[in-house]
Amino acid sequence: MVLRSHTDRRRHERKHRLHGIALVALVALIGLAGCGGGSSASPTIAVQPAQEFRLTTHTTGAPAAGKPARITYSIQQPNGSNLTKFKRGAGPHTGVHVIYIRTDLGAIVHHHPHIAANGSFTDSVLFPSGGPYRVVIDVYPQQTTPQPNFQLFTRMQVKGAYTPQPLPPPQREVRVDGYRFALRSEPRLRAIQAAFLSFTVTGPNGAPAHFTPWYGALAHAIFFRKGSLDYFHTHVCAPGAPNCTSLLGGAKVTGTSSTPGKLSVGVLVPVAGTWRLFLQCLVDGRLLTAPFTLRVR
Numbered sequence: 001m002v003l004r005s006h007t008d009r010r011r012h013e014r015k016h017r018l019h020g021i022a023l024v025a026l027v028a029l030i031g032l033a034g035c036g037g038g039s040s041a042s043p044t045i046a047v048q049p050a051q052e053f054r055l056t057t058h059t060t061g062a063p064a065a066g067k068p069a070r071i072t073y074s075i076q077q078p079n080g081s082n083l084t085k086f087k088r089g090a091g092p093h094t095g096v097h098v099i100y101i102r103t104d105l106g107a108i109v110h111h112h113p114h115i116a117a118n119g120s121f122t123d124s125v126l127f128p129s130g131g132p133y134r135v136v137i138d139v140y141p142q143q144t145t146p147q148p149n150f151q152l153f154t155r156m157q158v159k160g161a162y163t164p165q166p167l168p169p170p171q172r173e174v175r176v177d178g179y180r181f182a183l184r185s186e187p188r189l190r191a192i193q194a195a196f197l198s199f200t201v202t203g204p205n206g207a208p209a210h211f212t213p214w215y216g217a218l219a220h221a222i223f224f225r226k227g228s229l230d231y232f233h234t235h236v237c238a239p240g241a242p243n244c245t246s247l248l249g250g251a252k253v254t255g256t257s258s259t260p261g262k263l264s265v266g267v268l269v270p271v272a273g274t275w276r277l278f279l280q281c282l283v284d285g286r287l288l289t290a291p292f293t294l295r296v297r
C-alpha cells in the first residue's frame with residue numbers, strides 16, 4: 001500500500017511562514033485554489049506542480065494495536081528525488097524524528113529511525129491502542145537554513161478499540177511506573193515566548209532519577225495542541241551539548257540538566273491554547289513518558 005501524505009495545507013502554510021522554509025510555490029498554489037477553480041473567461045493560468053517536500057509511506061497492511069508494524073517512509077524533494085542528506089552527529093537535532101500522536105492526545109510513540117543510504121527509513125512501531133493517529137516526521141536536513149528542521153505530516157488509522165479520552169486538567173505531579181514527575185512551580189506560558197519548567201524526577205525509592213541519554217538527549221519534551229494538533233519539540237541536554245537548541249521564529253530555547261533528578265525543560269509553542277506536554281526520559285532502562293496539560297496564553 002502506498003499512501004501520499006495528507007498534508008494539512010493550512011497548517012503547512014502557517015508553519016512555513018513561521019519557519020521560513022522555502023515552499024513559495026505551494027503557497028502560490030493555495031492562492032490560486034482559493035479563487036474557486038471554476039471555469040471563467042479569464043486568461044488561463046498554467047499552474048506548475050507545487051514545489052514541496054512530499055512524504056511517501058509504505059505499510060504492509062493496515063497497522064493494528066498491539067502488533068508490531070513496519071512502516072517505511074521516504075521524503076521527496078521539490079526536484080522529485082529522495083532527500084538523502086540529513087544532519088548527523090551528536091545531539092538530538094539530527095536525522096528524522098517520527099512521532100505518532102493519537103488525535104485525542106491519549107497515546108504517543110516517538111522514534112528516531114535509522115536512515116538508509118537511499119534516504120528511506122523504516123520504523124518498527126507497536127501502537128498501544130487503536131484509533132486515528134497523526135504522524136509527524138520532523139526532518140533535520142544536512143543543508144540548514146536559519147531553521148534547522150521542517151515537518152511533514154500524514155495520518156494513520158490503527159485497527160483496534162478506541163475510546164477518545166478527555167484531556168485531564170493541568171496538574172503539578174504525574175506518576176509513571178512508580179516514578180514521580182513534579183513541576184516545581186505554576187507554569188506561566190505565552191505563545192512564541194521561550195520559558196522553562198523545572199521538574200523533579202524521583203524513583204520508586206524516592207531517590208533522584210539518573211537520566212540515560214536517549215536519541216541524543218537526557219529528556220525530550222514533545223508538545224501537541226489540543227484539537228489542532230499543532231506540534232513543537234524541545235530537548236534537555238547536558239549544559240553546552242551540541243544540536244540541542246529549538247528555534248521558532250526569532251525565539252530559541254535549550255533545556256538543561258546537570259544534576260540527577262532535575263530537568264529544566266524549555267517550552268516554546270507557536271500558538272495559545274491547551275497543550276499536552278509529553279516529557280520522555282530513559283531511567284533505569286525504562287522509557288518513561290510523563291504527560292502534562294499546559295495552558296498557554
Ligand SMILES: [Cu+2]
Nearest residue numbers: 092220233235
Ligand atoms: Cu526528541
